Amino acid sequence: MNWELLVKIIREEATPAEQAAFGNWLESAVENRNTYEAVKARYHTIEQIIAKDTVQEEWEKVMPRLASPAPVAPANRWYWLRYAAAAAVVVLIGVSAAWFLRESQPPASVVTPQLVTIQATRQEKKMVVLPDSSVIWLHYNASVQYDLHTFNKTSRQLQLTGEAFFDVMPAVNKPFTVQTSHLKITVLGTSFHIMTGAGDVEEVTVATGKVNVHGTHIHADVLPLQKLTYHPEIGVAVIGSSTLANATALKDNQLIFYKDNAGSMTAKIEQWYHRKVVVQGDFHHKVALTGSITDNGIREVLNGLGYQAGFTYKMTTDSIFIYPE
Template identity: 35%
Template sequence: MNEKILFRYIYELSNAAEREMVTAWLQQSERNRDILVALVKRKQQLEGAADQQAADTHWERVQAAMNEEVPAVKNIRPWWLYSAAAALVTVSMGIGWLWQHQHTPAAQPVKLSTTGKNKQVITLPDGTRVWLQYNSSLEYDARAFNNSNRQVILNGAAFFNVNGSPDKPFRVSTHQTTVTVLGTSFSIHAREHEMQEIAVASGKINVQAAQLNINLLPMQRIKYDPVTHALLSDSTSLDRITAVRDNLLVFENDDLPSIARKLSQWYNRDVIIHGTPHRVSFTGSVQDNGIQPVLEGLSFLAGVEYKITADTIILSLKRNHKK
């Protein structure tokens, strides 16, 4: 008997011709009937009592087929014993796979994104809070998140305040990097094709990537290139680490091209530098109350002149600005 036909028969998926084949097969020997009994019991064990009524109904059909007149069988060839055993194993495995497939909860993917015009504060199912920066996204499986582990995928920049749970590590995956924590607060800047920056505000985290496995404590920071594996480590200020949470745009020894690049990322605008500026660097922070107030702040603090068109920002240094 073809094991696929038995499989379909047990799950009531067979057609009329296949049912006739199984009935004839049952009438051939008592061993055949024992095989089917074992398979049906295996199915019932897997399903438990969830569908007991349907199982009882099907069992009555099986018994009816078994109780039909059975012709005498003169000989049972030894090879058939091996074939029957193989069929039992094969179909049992098929039943087990189908049961697991049918009873495995489907994933419930959740993706939260921001644009160049908005940020977002997210509370995850475990109580962890995430401050998602401009042009960033956070993904997780809502069904699996609160079971054995807590895992999210970040593309962009965010500040995390992780709700402590010693038996359920919290993991953040970025481009080729994984950050593991139990309960802490930290920031991640991980945009594609850029140097990643990870810093700890409180607690302790572990960062893993190719050729990288490092623990970070409060005020410690790393900058990591996932392509070249270059690594820089230093200490930084709490204000810089919590900037995303506190709605600040932070600059650290940034020249005009670097300022332009950050503004372009944050606000999803084309930023053009007018002229050839002399070398200048700016360190400081500006409260993020929108593009216009930010540019006004930079104009005052860093000597940056600006012009805003429909979708472009033009930057230049004031003529009388000194380094």
């Protein structure tokens, strides 16, 4: 908008063509109407100030005439004041327009996180390919969550609940971070297993590469074929050795046993299937299981273990009852 034209409109000095152009501009946006009303109000305020100044000016004109017989032609400041007012209004118009434009601008966009949650069920594990081509094998009931807006763009961060195996695609400038209830695991490109939720004890087992683990009172690097066990209630972490088979057991869908007695066998069943195991009676012989069994379903696994260890079983929705033979 031509600011001089806006002043002419306010002073009712515009031609019909100028009035038509002004009308089109006024109706084109709400902000234009707001600007016009604000500037018009400011202009009339200035007009009132000019009127007061003129009264004083006229009095100053009379005073010399009363003091001297010689007429003095007073400088005509009225038109100067008029032009000054117009200039002031133009400045005000610019300020007002800038203010209204600023106010009319939409607020800085706030990107709402678009959280993606992937959940395995109680009956089925799940393999997930992430946007960066990293692969996750989720154990029963496990879940991961990440922000679709930022993952593999500004970062590679996700939240894990439960147990999972990660095969991370290398990306030097984008560390891959897994947050659990108690630990923050950071890698660049490696494969590792995380177990959470078993009495709050958390385990990180590395298959390949190096993993950095950070938590309360702990900051450690875990190397290939090492397992870190973290006890959050006392803030203590223990790093020990592991095997590749143990590290990749979830990915390979294998239950691994090594000289497991009845107690450790039932603990692994309980942890693997998220069901309480209740042993009814005592084993009458020593149990020492070594080997692996493919998870083709809970009944097939229990049938195989029952044959090896000597027990029968019954299942309910939440429990497994084992009866030693």
